Amino acid sequence: MKKLSFLLLACSFFTLSAQQIQSPSKEIQVEFSLSPEGEPIYQVNYKGKEVIKASKLGVSLKEDTSLTNGFSLVNKEETSVDETWDPVLGEQSTIRNRYNQVSFHLLQKEINRKLDIVFKVYDEGVAFRYEFPKEEAVRYFIVSDENTEFNLTGDHKTFWIPGDYDSQEYVYSETKLSEIDNSKLDSNNGIALKSIESNYRVQSPLMMKSADGLYINIFEAAVVNYPVMHLNVNIENFQLSSHLVPNAIGDKAYLRTPSVTPWRTIMVSDDARDIVSSKMILNLNEPNKIDDTSWIKPMKYIGIWWEMHVGKSTWDFAGSQNAQNAASKDLIPSGKHGATTENTKSYIDFAAKHGFDGVLVEGWNVGWEDWFGNWKEDVFDFTTPYPDFDIKEISEYAKSKGVKMIMHHETSGSVANYERHLDRAFDLMKKYDYPAVKSGYVGKIIPRGEYHDGQTMVNHFNFVAERAADYKIMVNSHESVRPTGYSRTYPNYIAAEAARGNEFNAWSSGNDPKHETILPFTRLLGGAMDYTPGIFEIKMDIYDPSKTEQVHTTLAKQLALYVTMYSPLQMAADLPENYERYLDAFQFIKDVPADWQESIYLEAEPGDYLTIARKDKNSESWFLGAITDENSRKTEIKLDFLSPGKKYKAIIYQDGKDADWKANPKSYSIKEQTVTSKSKLKISLAAGGGTAISIVPFN
Incomplete structure (x- = not known):
């Protein structure tokens, strides 16, 4: 029209x-x-x-x-x-x-x-x-x-x-x-x-x-x-x-x-x-410039990523303290490398078992021993795997399980080097059937003296999306400029980070409880964010008793983020073994879609709370997410967006009565009830908490 x-x-x-x-x-x-x-x-x-x-x-x-x-x-x-x-x-x-x-x-x-x-x-x-x-x-x-x-x-x-x-x-x-x-x-x-x-x-x-x-x-x-x-x-x-x-x-x-x-x-x-x-x-952006978009699809994925942030494994093969030449074939393994063939296969098995589309592997390629802080031009070539990562065997194994692999390209800020290698890197992805790439830009930019937010880098990020489209590859950029709607023009630019993500909770002062109530009013206005939600083991002392860091939410809020933090590329970011301990709560992550037919913003106040209902693009099911800041909150939600005359099963994943983001973050409960368009749901959110609801029509 x-x-x-x-x-x-x-x-x-x-x-x-x-x-x-x-x-x-x-x-x-x-x-x-x-x-x-x-x-x-x-x-x-x-x-x-x-x-x-x-x-x-x-x-x-x-x-x-x-x-x-x-x-x-x-x-x-x-x-x-x-x-x-x-x-x-x-x-x-x-x-x-x-x-x-x-x-x-x-x-x-x-x-x-x-x-x-x-x-x-x-x-x-x-x-x-x-x-x-x-x-x-x-x-x-x-x-x-x-x-x-x-x-x-x-x-x-x-x-x-x-x-x-x-x-x-x-x-x-x-x-x-x-x-x-x-x-x-x-x-x-x-x-x-x-x-x-x-x-x-x-x-x-x-x-x-x-x-x-x-x-x-x-x-x-x-x-x-x-x-x-x-x-x-x-x-x-x-x-x-x-x-x-x-x-x-x-x-x-x-x-x-x-x-x-x-x-x-x-x-x-x-x-x-x-x-x-x-x-x-x-x-305000130009219309889609890609004629055939059939290959651009939403993805839910898991990956070898969080285990590095919590100290279970490392990106590097030989140990960065050794300062060995990353291009050498004589690297001595440290024994903590995460991106091994065996470990990757275990993630593929978990993805196949639980219906996930993809597996991301970071640290698969040589260069991580000497990658950060040296303003080095040629850290990575984006094509050479470490000796314990068999890219051909992994690709064949993933294909046999019906799982797609997601490539990782960390540039270490050496943008000129990445552009020199870009076509060879994309050729490798096509050879082994990787449909998407997560790119990273940690560190000072090369060409030296340029900034992440300058014209040179804006042109680079847009160029990578355009060149990836030629290869029918989707792009998820991290440490890039924040999106300003370019995904309309190149919809293969499926997501970006470009804000403070969930990983900061693992090793810094973290993200305060109001953080996720502000991002939808700021960063997400320009495009989807790969926020990497879904952390169930909230406190980092589970990995090291001396650690005091933690995720500043309840477990139920981590579920709600799959609705409130829009992205067609959604990661279940925690370790597979952690999900195995909470399979009843994990079910929501398995069920929630990543692409939508309709979205209704029911309640909103920046820095305080947000409640969104979204309809699955491919079914009549709805999913609702409600989050709050450091203050507990009670609210009542009308379900008048549901189709009149239909009955639905609502599965409600909510904070436990004693839940609190700091004192008792893993307390949650799950209940079911029948609802219609005339129903109202009373929701209680703990401090730093949330509620996630799947609403599925009865056959």
């Missing part, structure tokens, strides 16, 4: 008074104007309330006239779009894309320089970007800064992580905007590489709540051939301004005409559910 109307207003140069653009519902209004100095200015209102005060727009160019003032309006174009599209994988089978658009064509008369500013206004928010039209006189140029302002109306409650050029793996701080200060962050956060250059810079997406109950989120969409946008914070004036991550010599972006910037987005609502359920970021 697509409805399109088009209007072109062309005229000679004229002074631009405030031009108003409304959302289809008319609840959101944008005003755009030019100041007496020809500066582009916009402001945003929601239901009559000011959300963004008058704020300037513009782009500064290196060794050229900045595109910040002196503008006149040449013409404008108005368009309304109402269409639907079907994602290959997603939270719902059909997505509506409905907005009103105005393109303002501006000209700096004195030098005859053009700039277009395009606004799209949705019912859930506003998006705008800069477009550089084709100009024969100006073909190549360098962006030195982007002068985009977001002037806020007050000292909002803010959920933020620092503006680190190399990592998003932080616990979210929840403070007033005026209290943002990176110097006060926890130093025991487990992050090895930090690149923070200002105490008053944060990353987007930035989630906020105003004193009068407005939920506001500032983010970006369709980051292609451009650096990531961070936000400078003026804590006195409550002003945010764009900050583009620089490259090794301080430039921000190399562009040529015609080209466009990413969309800058402002979501706003008086209902938090509208923010967390928004598909605006996906809608």
Whole structure:
């Protein structure tokens, strides 16, 4: 379905008074104007309330006239779009894309320089970007800064992580905007590489709540051939301004005409559910570019991964302390290597027994003895296995069991090296029938001096997805830039980490209980996250009595995360032997799908709680996840989303009466009851707890 109307207003140069653009519902209004100095200015209102005060727009160019003032309006174009599209994988089978658009064509008369500013206004928010039209006189140029302002109306409650050029793996701080200060962050956060250059810079997406109950989120969409946008914070004036991550010599972006910037987005609502359920970021990306998508499929997987994080085994074959040459054939085994043929077969057996699609193996290839911290160019070749990992035998064994293998490519930050080896690495994957790759980017980036969030790396991550599509390979990137909806364009970019994942609970101060209630309002707005839930042995002293680390949730909450943390690539992250001890709870992980027909956000409050119901794409079954922060919570959920007249069996996996994320995290109970669309379920969540429910129709 697509409805399109088009209007072109062309005229000679004229002074631009405030031009108003409304959302289809008319609840959101944008005003755009030019100041007496020809500066582009916009402001945003929601239901009559000011959300963004008058704020300037513009782009500064290196060794050229900045595109910040002196503008006149040449013409404008108005368009309304109402269409639907079907994602290959997603939270719902059909997505509506409905907005009103105005393109303002501006000209700096004195030098005859053009700039277009395009606004799209949705019912859930506003998006705008800069477009550089084709100009024969100006073909190549360098962006030195982007002068985009977001002037806020007050000292909002803010959920933020620092503006680190190399990592998003932080616990979210929840403070007033005026209290943002990176110097006060926890130093025991487990992050090895930090690149923070200002105490008053944060990353987007930035989630906020105003004193009068407005939920506001500032983010970006369709980051292609451009650096990531961070936000400078003026804590006195409550002003945010764009900050583009620089490259090794301080430039921000190399562009040529015609080209466009990413969309800058402002979501706003008086209902938090509208923010967390928004598909605006996906809608702002280009449509799918892959003709045949039949090979792009959801996967649930297990893997040789968590055992390294808890110290049971190692990635390296010979022991990193020996500092042996990773390319040598004379490596002496340490006896703790996890990625052995025998161990991999045991994981394959477990996957086959319990119906999992895939098995990930990390540490299978030579190089791990000397991989981190040395800024070394050629650590891995991505094709040579360790002597105790028989890739051919494992591939044949997995095939005989109906299980797919998932490849692991840790680049150690040496991106140039990975690109040199990429086609050979993909050839190896196709030879042994690996449908998906998990890539990693731990460490300082090579080319030296580049940052994870700079233009060079944005282009790399997108290139890998595009090249993988040529091989019909799905990609799950870790330590990459956070997604901004590119999975619509290349749906084989199935998932990413790009935030603080579950593994931090194994060896650092961990993820506090509110962490998973914030991520859906921030990181997950741009795409699926490989969060690796499903840890049942919560406390790490089970592996070493001296350890005090633990997962900061209850066991039941780990189940609920399979619903609240969307990903078509879901890992059962714990060790197989741990699941064998809790097979009744493990059943939910076996049953829950990874691809959905419909998703309904029932309750939401960032930093506090979240309740979501999702319908399986391939059946009439529903699955519900409810999570809370460090506070216990009681709620009642209406099941009016179920089909009227049908009876369902609800299997409820809930916190035990004495459960507590810290004192008694493994206390849970399971009960069954018959429900209909008229039923209401009373749910009790322990501190740091959750509830997971499967709702299956009776035949």
